[in-house]
Amino acid sequence: MDEKLQTRCVIAGGGPAGIMAGYLLARAGVPVIVLEKHADFFRDFRGDTIHPSSLELMYELGLLDEFLKQPHQEVRQLRAFVNGHVVPIADFTKLPTHCKFIAFMPQWDFLNFLSAHARAFPSFQLLMQHEVVNLTFDQQRVTGVRAKTPRGELEIRADLIIGADGRHSIIQRCAGLERQECGVAIDVLWMRISKKKDDPQQTLGFFQQGKLLVLLDRGDYWQCGFVIPKGGFDAIKARGLQQLQKAIVSFAAFLRDRVAELDDWSKIKLLTVQINRLRDWCRDGLLCIGDSAHAMSPAGGVGINLAIQDAVATANLVGGKLRAGPVSVDDLRNVQARREWPTRLIQAMQVFIHRHVVTGQTSNRKDSLPFVVSLLKWFPVLRQIPARFIGIGPRPEHYWNRGR
Numbered sequence: 471m472d473e474k475l476q477t478r479c480v481i482a483g484g485g486p487a488g489i490m491a492g493y494l495l496a497r498a499g500v501p502v503i504v505l506e507k508h509a510d511f512f513r514d515f516r517g518d519t520i521h522p523s524s525l526e527l528m529y530e531l532g533l534l535d536e537f538l539k540q541p542h543q544e545v546r547q548l549r550a551f552v553n554g555h556v557v558p559i560a561d562f563t564k565l566p567t568h569c570k571f572i573a574f575m576p577q578w579d580f581l582n583f584l585s586a587h588a589r590a591f592p593s594f595q596l597l598m599q600h601e602v603v604n605l606t607f608d609q610q611r612v613t614g615v616r617a618k619t620p621r622g623e624l625e626i627r628a629d630l631i632i633g634a635d636g637r638h639s640i641i642q643r644c645a646g647l648e649r650q651e652c653g654v655a656i657d658v659l660w661m662r663i664s665k666k667k668d669d670p671q672q673t674l675g676f677f678q679q680g681k682l683l684v685l686l687d688r689g690d691y692w693q694c695g696f697v698i699p700k701g702g703f704d705a706i707k708a709r710g711l712q713q714l715q716k717a718i719v720s721f722a723a724f725l726r727d728r729v730a731e732l733d734d735w736s737k738i739k740l741l742t743v744q745i746n747r748l749r750d751w752c753r754d755g756l757l758c759i760g761d762s763a764h765a766m767s768p769a770g771g772v773g774i775n776l777a778i779q780d781a782v783a784t785a786n787l788v789g790g791k792l793r794a795g796p797v798s799v800d801d802l803r804n805v806q807a808r809r810e811w812p813t814r815l816i817q818a819m820q821v822f823i824h825r826h827v828v829t830g831q832t833s834n835r836k837d838s839l840p841f842v843v844s845l846l847k848w849f850p851v852l853r854q855i856p857a858r859f860i861g862i863g864p865r866p867e868h869y870w871n872r873g874r
């Protein structure tokens with residue numbers, strides 16, 4: 471027989487949006503169960519960036535000092551190599567936040583840290599290896615989820631279901647929420663290459679004539695993201711592994727002695743980049759947040775931050791009411807109303823970056839700098855604009871600490 475549970479709020483997905491929402495709601499005294507389909511947070515692809523506004527939130531929650539004891543790197547300025555020129559892109563040192571840097575921390579460490587703190591609240595439960603497979607309804611109202619677990623099927627009834635299950639969200643599909651796509655011209659190949667002691671310090675991006683290689687420092691290896699034209703992976707495979715290895719070395723010559731580690735296509739994963747958002751983020755009994763409400767491109771590395779901000783807005787706007795009982799669809803619409811324009815603005819900026827910086831559609835000279843990038847090189851004060859946009863983002867959220 472299926473197992474059945476009842477709680478106030480159930481969250482599908484233990485990514486940044488789900489774990490942060492679970493933490494904040496539990497802290498506000500709301501009984502909450504987070505369901506994560508994987509057994510742990512250790513997956514190959516996870517963005518690694520915790521931005522100044524998210525660090526500010528950690529400060530407001532009293533977690534910052536302990537958080538910064540986790541292994542991480544602090545990046546105060548972003549530089550890129552664009553068509554052979556070194557270009558300063560953003561300077562975070564003048565931001566009005568406690569941390570004037572982006573912390574690069576493996577996302578599994580971030581999620582383990584936050585979920586460990588969430589577990590300290592008696593009203594928080596995180597169930598790993600629990601995959602949401604369907605929703606339950608009472609007429610038009612969503613009343614719960616059905617999940618596959620190692621012990622069989624589980625049904626959880628709740629006053630609020632939060633979809634935080636990422637860009638391939640089953641929640642948005644089962645709820646019949648309509649998705650609007652923004653055209654995206656790129657995909658990303660994701661792979662590992664080992665790192666040596668005398669390699670350069672963390673480098674963020676090499677741009678060349680509409681191509682981009684990103685290297686993220688993961689201690690003993692580089693996590694490499696190689697941007698390719700959308701749908702172009704088959705053509706790259708047809709040209710062969712050696713051509714791909716050569717292309718990588720043409721960006722980062724210091725990898726020449728190791729690039730042959732990429733000796734099998736199974737070591738190269740295709741990540742399909744999407745930018746989209748839901749027309750309605752909610753319906754009676756259900757709210758989507760994070761990538762489940764709006765899938766983000768890696769451009770600017772702001773998706774995690776945005777997911778966290780959605781979680782904070784959710785806790786602020788519905789946490790207090792939810793502790794007492796069900797919330798109305800109008801309460802849920804307030805979350806969308808608060809978070810939709812920052813999302814639209816960032817997505818518009820990501821589309822702009824894809825067109826004008828990453829794919830270089832505005833310039834065909836091999837050694838030229840895109841005009842916007844040249845402005846950053848000429849006028850240092852302008853670097854504070856991307857710093858603010860990337861580091862804090864439009865409409866940063868602060869935890870109101872209403873519940874307790």
Ligand SMILES: Cc1cc2nc3c(=O)[nH]c(=O)nc-3n(C[C@H](O)[C@H](O)[C@H](O)COP(=O)(O)OP(=O)(O)OC[C@H]3O[C@@H](n4cnc5c(N)ncnc54)[C@H](O)[C@@H]3O)c2cc1C
Nearest residue numbers: 483485486487507517602635636760761768771772773774
């Ligand atoms: C190639 C690429 C690189 C990126 N790099 C960065 C970066 O460096 N920095 C950055 O800020 N953003 C980056 N992004 C964007 C970022 O990954 C997302 O915006 C962010 O992870 C969204 O967080 P989330 O919690 O909404 O969703 P996710 O991080 O996708 O988390 C969703 C969670 O739900 C779980 N789940 C899914 N389905 C179910 C189910 N049915 N039942 C239970 N659990 C389920 C998943 O296992 C996952 O743990 C990148 C995106 C791409 C495509």
